[in-house]
Amino acid sequence: xxxxxxxxxxxxxxxxxxxxxxxxxxxxxxxxxxxxxxxxxxxxxxxxxxxxxxxxxxxxxxxxxxxxxxxxxxxxxxxxxxxxxxxxxxxxxxxxxxxxxxxxxxxxxxxxxxxxxxxxxxxxxxxxxxxxxxxxxxxxxxxxxxxxxxxxxxxxxxxxxxxxxxxxxxxxxxxxxxxxxxxxxxxxxxxxxxxxxxxxxxxxxxxxxxxxxxxxxxxxxxxxxxxxxxxxxxxxxxxxxxxxxxxxxxxxxxxxxxxxxxxxxxxxxxxxxxxxxxxxxxxxxxxxxxxxxxxxxxxxxxxxxxxxxxxxxxxxxxxxxxxxxxxxxxxxxxxxxxxxxxxxxxxxxxxxxxxxxxxxxxxxxxxxxxxxxxxxxxx
Numbered sequence: 211x212x213x214x215x216x217x218x219x220x221x222x223x224x225x226x227x228x229x230x231x232x233x234x235x236x237x238x239x240x241x242x243x244x245x246x247x248x249x250x251x252x253x254x255x256x257x258x259x260x261x262x263x264x265x266x267x268x269x270x271x272x273x274x275x276x277x278x279x280x281x282x283x284x285x286x287x288x289x290x291x292x293x294x295x296x297x298x299x300x301x302x303x304x305x306x307x308x309x310x311x312x313x314x315x316x317x318x319x320x321x322x323x324x325x326x327x328x329x330x331x332x333x334x335x336x337x338x339x340x341x342x343x344x345x346x347x348x349x350x351x352x353x354x355x356x357x358x359x360x361x362x363x364x365x366x367x368x369x370x371x372x373x374x375x376x377x378x379x380x381x382x383x384x385x386x387x388x389x390x391x392x393x394x395x396x397x398x399x400x401x402x403x404x405x406x407x408x409x410x411x412x413x414x415x416x417x418x419x420x421x422x423x424x425x426x427x428x429x430x431x432x433x434x435x436x437x438x439x440x441x442x443x444x445x446x447x448x449x450x451x452x453x454x455x456x457x458x459x460x461x462x463x464x465x466x467x468x469x470x471x472x473x474x475x476x477x478x479x480x481x482x483x484x485x486x487x488x489x490x491x492x493x494x495x496x497x498x499x500x501x502x503x504x505x506x507x508x509x510x511x512x513x514x515x516x517x518x519x520x521x522x523x524x525x526x527x528x529x530x531x532x533x534x535x536x537x538x539x540x541x542x543x544x545x546x547x548x549x550x551x552x553x554x555x556x557x558x559x560x561x562x563x564x565x566x567x568x569x570x571x572x573x574x575x576x577x578x579x580x581x582x583x584x585x586x587x588x589x
Contacts, residue, residue, distance in 0.1 A: 231539035233312055236582065242530035243482060243504040243585065250502070250532045251582035252560060255553070256312020257540070258576045262566050266318050269297040272566045272574055276341035276351070276403070276474070277304075279551030279561070285319060286551060289342040289351055291565055298331035299324045299339050301351070301372070306561070306576065308553040313578050322372045324351070329373065336361065341403045341474070341547075345441075348375050352403055352413060357386040357396030365400060365413055365439070378411070378444035381437055383419060383515055392421045392516075401546070404475040404483055411439040412483075414452065416471040421516035426470045428457050433517055433526070434472045449512040450505060451526040458489050458497045465492025474548040476560075479586035481506045485529065486548050486562070498542040498562075500533040502585065535577070543575040550581070558587070 231254050239250040264271045275291040289301040303319040323331050324339065335356065342351040348367050355363040362385045365378040386393040398417035405411055414436045417425045426432040431453045438448040457470040470489035477483045482504055489497040508527045514520045535542040543564040551559050557580050564575040581587065 235538060237533055237538060237579075239530075239532045241585065242502045242532055243528060246585035248583045248585050248587075250584055252533065252579040252584075253582055254538065254540075255308065255310075255559065255578040255580045257578075258306075258313035258316055259543075259573045260316065262568060262570050262572055262574070264574075267321065269321070270568060271302075271318065272568045274563045274574055275339065275401075275546045275565045276343075277547040277549045277561065277563050278343045279549045280344055281552070284552070284554075286549070286561070287342055287344065287349065288547065288563065289339045291339050292568070293338050294332045294334045294336065296568065299337050301339075301342055301349070306551070308559060308578055309555060310553075313576055316576060322370075324368060324372045325374050327374050327377075335359070338397070340399075340401050343403050343405050345405065350403060350405070350411065352400035354397060354399040354401065354416075355386065355394065357394050357399070360386050360388065362386060363394060363399035365403070365411075365444075376444060378413075378439055379446060381446045381449065381512070383421060384415075387420070390420050393419060395420065395425065398425070398471060401472060402474040404477045405441075406477050406480050408480045409441050410447070411441050412475060412477075413437045413439065414472050414475055414485075416473065417454065418517075421518060423518045426454050426457050428460055428468070431456055432470075435511070436475075436527070446512065448510045450508040451511055451517070451524055452485065452503065453526045453529070455487060455499075457491070458499075459491040459494055461492040461494060463493040465494070467492040470497075473546045476548050476550055478502075478584055482586040484532075484548065484560075484584075486545065488545055490544070496542050496544055498535040498545045499531055500548075501529045502532050503530075504528040533579075540577065542577070543572055545575070545577070550587075553578075553580070557581070 236253045273290040276289040286304040305317045307314040338354040355361040367375040401416035402414045415434045418432045433451045436450045468491040473488040474486045509525045546565045547563040560579040562577040566572040
């Protein structure tokens with residue numbers, strides 16, 4: 211059902227089947243990584259969905275690929291991965307009402323156009339926004355670029371009004387190549403950003419660089435690079451390997467396509483993070499799993515040009531599965547975004563959001579989990 215709403219009006223209605231998993235269901239996992247200071251305990255707090263085709267100030271809302279919580283306002287910043295095709299590339303400020311009985315509503319407070327270096331909105335198909343985080347008084351966001359059009363990915367800093375402030379350096383070997391010998395795979399580049407408590411910035415590829423090996427298959431894992439940046443200089447200081455799991459399911463009913471990739475990261479402390487993997491199997495749907503990872507002891511591979519050609523012993527980041535959305539009775543859509551926010555009563559929440567791909571058969575889905583306990587979390 212389409213609706214025409216102002217930027218401060220309610221933009222969503224509960225989708226049918228929103229409570230496939232029981233609100234109040236708790237997921238508990240003993241210390242998942244090395245020496246934890248607490249177990250994992252998450253309680254499902256509800257789902258909220260909005261139809262594809264919902265309009266906000268004359269522009270279709272959707273494509274939510276990244277989200278972050280602003281503790282100063284109690285609101286959320288969310289980025290759309292619209293490649294300036296439906297409207298100029300943009301991010302939203304969202305008001306998400308949530309309490310003990312779940313998410314009550316989601317409203318758009320404002321829409322902000324992202325500006326290129328010259329101060330103009332991005333031209334069509336010149337950018338692919340994927341993640342956004344608060345960054346002091348500014349915001350930091352990523353673009354996957356376009357491997358087919360030889361457009362490199364980037365990480366940029368923007369003002370709260372969308373104006374260009376600065377850009378981080380692209381590590382060597384990440385730019386796309388026409389022969390696919392090196393660089394990013396198309397639509398598998400800078401998918402996630404994490405701001406570490408001590409100040410560094412982590413940026414992760416969704417899949418392996420060409421020179422590092424193939425993407426995940428049903429039987430093999432795949433190495434994605436996590437780049438550590440100095441936040442002040444914007445220069446890369448280290449790189450780690452995250453092993454993306456094999457694709458969990460094959461296509462069904464004559465389908466041909468399936469994949470799996472690293473979709474987001476959220477820090478708990480300076481060594482432990484939550485990482486989400488998003489998988490799709492044609493005619494079967496999405497599989498969304500959340501892992502806890504530990505950077506401690508992982509090999510810095512920034513000096514290794516090609517993992518596939520290297521004989522060095524490489525220790526990837528440690529990872530442990532803590533949540534599979536399907537296993538608890540949820541039917542996730544294309545979940546790409548993750549943040550830790552708070553409900554109106556002050557309870558910390560793990561909030562997930564989906565990219566509907568502006569597809570009428572999908573929806574923009576928000577899932578909330580009350581955080582009873584998480585290792586390293588100091589919020």
